[in-house]
Amino acid sequence: MGDLDGDQRFSMTIDKQQFEETMQTLNNLYAEAEKLGSQSYIEGCLACLTAYTVFLCMETHYEKVLKKIAKYIQEQNDKIYAPRGLLLTDPIERGLRVIEVTIFEDRSLTR
Amino acid sequence: MKNCEYQQIDPRTLPTPTPTPTPTPHHEPDGDRPEEPKGKPRRKWHVFPGKNRFYCDGRIMVARQSGVLPLTLGLILITSGLFFIFDCPFLVKHLTSCIPVIGGFLFVFVVITLLQTSFTDPGILPRATPDEAADIEKQIDNTGNTSYRPPPRTKEVVINQQVVKLKYCFTCKMFRPPRTSHCSLCDNCVERFDHHCPWVGNCVGKRNYRFFYTFIVSLSFHTAFIFGCVTTHLALRAQGGKGLVFALQESPGRYPLIMKCFNKPLTAVELVICFFSVWSILGLSGFHTYLVASNLTTNEDIKGSWSGKSGEDVTNPYSQRNIFVNCCSVLCGPMPPSLIDRRGFLPADESVQTAGADIELPDLANKSEINVCTQGTKGLLESATLPPLLSTSCPQGKPPTDPTVNFDPSPEISTSCSGARHVHHSRGRASTPRHTKTRSKKNKRAALQMANPSFDVPVSPSSPDAGPSSKARGHKGDSFSHLQ
Numbered sequence: 001m002g003d004l005d006g007d008q009r010f011s012m013t014i015d016k017q018q019f020e021e022t023m024q025t026l027n028n029l030y031a032e033a034e035k036l037g038s039q040s041y042i043e044g045c046l047a048c049l050t051a052y053t054v055f056l057c058m059e060t061h062y063e064k065v066l067k068k069i070a071k072y073i074q075e076q077n078d079k080i081y082a083p084r085g086l087l088l089t090d091p092i093e094r095g096l097r098v099i100e101v102t103i104f105e106d107r108s109l110t111r
Numbered sequence: 112m113k114n115c116e117y118q119q120i121d122p123r124t125l126p127t128p129t130p131t132p133t134p135t136p137h138h139e140p141d142g143d144r145p146e147e148p149k150g151k152p153r154r155k156w157h158v159f160p161g162k163n164r165f166y167c168d169g170r171i172m173v174a175r176q177s178g179v180l181p182l183t184l185g186l187i188l189i190t191s192g193l194f195f196i197f198d199c200p201f202l203v204k205h206l207t208s209c210i211p212v213i214g215g216f217l218f219v220f221v222v223i224t225l226l227q228t229s230f231t232d233p234g235i236l237p238r239a240t241p242d243e244a245a246d247i248e249k250q251i252d253n254t255g256n257t258s259y260r261p262p263p264r265t266k267e268v269v270i271n272q273q274v275v276k277l278k279y280c281f282t283c284k285m286f287r288p289p290r291t292s293h294c295s296l297c298d299n300c301v302e303r304f305d306h307h308c309p310w311v312g313n314c315v316g317k318r319n320y321r322f323f324y325t326f327i328v329s330l331s332f333h334t335a336f337i338f339g340c341v342t343t344h345l346a347l348r349a350q351g352g353k354g355l356v357f358a359l360q361e362s363p364g365r366y367p368l369i370m371k372c373f374n375k376p377l378t379a380v381e382l383v384i385c386f387f388s389v390w391s392i393l394g395l396s397g398f399h400t401y402l403v404a405s406n407l408t409t410n411e412d413i414k415g416s417w418s419g420k421s422g423e424d425v426t427n428p429y430s431q432r433n434i435f436v437n438c439c440s441v442l443c444g445p446m447p448p449s450l451i452d453r454r455g456f457l458p459a460d461e462s463v464q465t466a467g468a469d470i471e472l473p474d475l476a477n478k479s480e481i482n483v484c485t486q487g488t489k490g491l492l493e494s495a496t497l498p499p500l501l502s503t504s505c506p507q508g509k510p511p512t513d514p515t516v517n518f519d520p521s522p523e524i525s526t527s528c529s530g531a532r533h534v535h536h537s538r539g540r541a542s543t544p545r546h547t548k549t550r551s552k553k554n555k556r557a558a559l560q561m562a563n564p565s566f567d568v569p570v571s572p573s574s575p576d577a578g579p580s581s582k583a584r585g586h587k588g589d590s591f592s593h594l595q
Contacts, residue, residue, distance in 0.1 A: 044439070047446070
């Protein structure tokens with residue numbers, strides 16, 4: 001294909017370091033969600049003793065961190081990416097596998 | 112095959128395709144179900160593409176083939192019921208009243224964990240959106256390979272200094288994260304796939320493995336307890352009478368007549384069920400305890416992924432080398448949320464925002480183009496079942512430390528492929544930057560045809576490795592492109 005593909009367009013639009021910083025923060029947040037620490041052990045043991053019925057009433061640590069991540073992505077979108085015509089999709093909506101970056105452009109300018 | 116030449120799908124040349132009646136990935140952001148524009152909004156579980164059944168408006172899910180779950184429940188209920196009716200009164204009188212308390216507690220525990228195992232999402236991964244699928248297709252075949260035999264679709268990542276191959280799932284249109292496998296019975300990719308258990312009627316995966324383990328352990332205690340109590344009951348009766356046969360025949364006078372008639376064979380039934388259950392369930396519990404202690408899945412154990420039988424020096428990269436830590440991480444680790452959002456509402460069928468661009472819905476004039484692309488894709492996916500073509504110069508055995516996966520201070524932002532989730536493995540290695548996927552226009556719909564299930568080639572979890580011996584990634588403009 002002769003014209004630029006999405007990747008090239010993306011790398012031209014955003015500052016590499018800025019994006020790296022966003023990614024690194026996200027990675028750290030996910031690491032915090034999945035961290036094996038005393039809190040997760042206590043939560044796990046308590047859940048086991050109650051036959052896991054606590055999961056029906058309590059919000060888990062993971063879910064709390066996911067909310068934090070959603071807020072962070074929203075904030076990053078508002079502050080950094082939307083002014084450049086980009087939009088980050090929360091990875092949770094893609095099965096925590098990819099982060100989707102949408103590039104908005106004026107269709108009248110392209111083929 | 113109508114069209115033998117593989118035609119690469121370019122998301123920008125495709126018009127937004129007309130919605131097909133076949134199931135499509137339910138995460139389609141713009142909605143592709145125009146047949147219910149009015150009325151109450153539908154939830155996502157209505158359009159879930161896997162073979163699952165949903166109850167209580169999406170709160171409860173089971174596999175479509177519920178297997179023998181009713182039988183399991185029935186056996187547990189009947190045996191426990193018989194125990195409480197026939198054995199407990201005698202034992203309370205002759206031994207202690209703790210017996211029904213313990214029995215009751217175990218019974219409740221067993222039933223709750225069984226129901227949780229059956230009704231919980233095991234860790235199903237939502238299928239890739241058509242945009243993402245087209246993007247991956249584009250990357251894999253970026254060399255302009257026009258033969259209808261695509262290169263084998265694998266990707267290699269390094270986890271804790273161990274090379275792990277990620278396979279491409281043709282049904283879900285994505286590279287499976289590590290330890291993920293596609294269950295052909297449920298037609299879903301399940302994270303940390305252990306096995307599909309017919310007894311609980313569901314897959315056992317990352318999210319419900321702890322329920323499953325607790326279920327089988329508590330069930331082994333429960334059956335052993337009942338077995339012990341029944342044996343004690345018969346022994347005590349035999350002591351008071353003329354032997355075991357007499358004990359089986361006799362019944363105390365305070366039982367009503369109807370129960371006297373049924374008492375003898377029912378106690379024997381209890382004994383038989385418990386005897387056979389105890390050994391099998393205990394064996395299964397022991398096996399799973401071994402798996403938990405070494406942080407393995409049944410799938411990996413059966414395939415021998417980490418046993419080093421292929422001659423290479425392979426070790427389990429997920430194990431923490433400490434039994435206690437392994438147990439804690441598997442059973443008491445954080446509970447990941449369900450990724451499939453079954454109770455979310457489908458978005459209304461509308462066009463999305465673009466900066467100054469106008470969106471055009473497809474007209475029928477474009478249908479021929481869609482068909483051509485469809486056939487091209489069909490050819491691609493059908494031919495993917497053929498033996499893979501060796502088309503790379505990358506020799507097997509060399510651990511290609513793919514810089515896009517390992518943390519690299521200067522990652523190519525322009526890479527846009529879905530990569531392994533880093534979070535599982537960040538303990539052992541540096542963090543992986545999340546891979547970015549770029550797509551040119553949100554309103555363009557790439558290759559909705561690719562989600563057509565008639566093209567799908569589901570991979571069963573027990574299928575042996577297809578033996579892909581080449582990396583199938585290539586990326587235009589990258590310095591680390593391996594596929595030549």
